[in-house]
Amino acid sequence: MSNIRKGAVTLKGNPVDLAGTALTPGATAPDFSLQNTGLEDVSLASSSGKTRIIVTIPSLDTSVCHTETKKFNDAAATLPGVEILVVSMDLPFGQKRWCGAENVDKVKTLSAHRCTQFGEDYGVLIKGGPLDRCLARAIFVVNANGKISHVEYVSEIAEHPNYDAVLAAAKQA
Numbered sequence: 001m002s003n004i005r006k007g008a009v010t011l012k013g014n015p016v017d018l019a020g021t022a023l024t025p026g027a028t029a030p031d032f033s034l035q036n037t038g039l040e041d042v043s044l045a046s047s048s049g050k051t052r053i054i055v056t057i058p059s060l061d062t063s064v065c066h067t068e069t070k071k072f073n074d075a076a077a078t079l080p081g082v083e084i085l086v087v088s089m090d091l092p093f094g095q096k097r098w099c100g101a102e103n104v105d106k107v108k109t110l111s112a113h114r115c116t117q118f119g120e121d122y123g124v125l126i127k128g129g130p131l132d133r134c135l136a137r138a139i140f141v142v143n144a145n146g147k148i149s150h151v152e153y154v155s156e157i158a159e160h161p162n163y164d165a166v167l168a169a170a171k172q173a
Contacts, residue, residue, distance in 0.1 A: 016126055023123055023148055036111075052083050052084075055087065055161075056088070060098045065088070066102070073104045
């Protein structure tokens with residue numbers, strides 16, 4: 001049975017429960033198997049040797065997630081050797097459509113729709129409420145050796161992460 005963190009974050013001020021344990025800097029990033037927009041399996045090991053920014057969001061079809069993904073897409077040009085992975089429960093077809101419509105081509109969108117394991121392993125799976133089975137907004141910077149160097153669980157899902165801290169951590173990883 002999953003560990004549930006009660007009220008770990010909020011959505012418009014209302015407590016949201018998350019499944020899984022919160023990850024911390026220094027921990028080894030859990031591997032995963034997610035689906036890309038070409039319906040291929042992608043794992044953390046697929047990009048080993050690179051610094052990764054793993055961005056989890058509820059859905060590309062919300063205004064904050066939309067803006068956040070576009071900001072990371074723009075930032076990707078300033079981060080050589082860094083791969084940015086944006087993970088949501090959106091279907092790969094929807095992710096592909098959204099990326100094409102928004103000219104987002106520097107980040108990789110990945111879908112966790114097939115199972116909840118990724119969300120539980122990263123401590124971002126929302127349990128119950130209007131966003132049940134979606135992912136909470138969080139950022140993980142993982143160095144080339146698979147160690148987490150920066151974590152931000154955004155305390156209010158409707159708010160943006162600290163972009164400057166994430167980008168600084170990625171440059172130092």
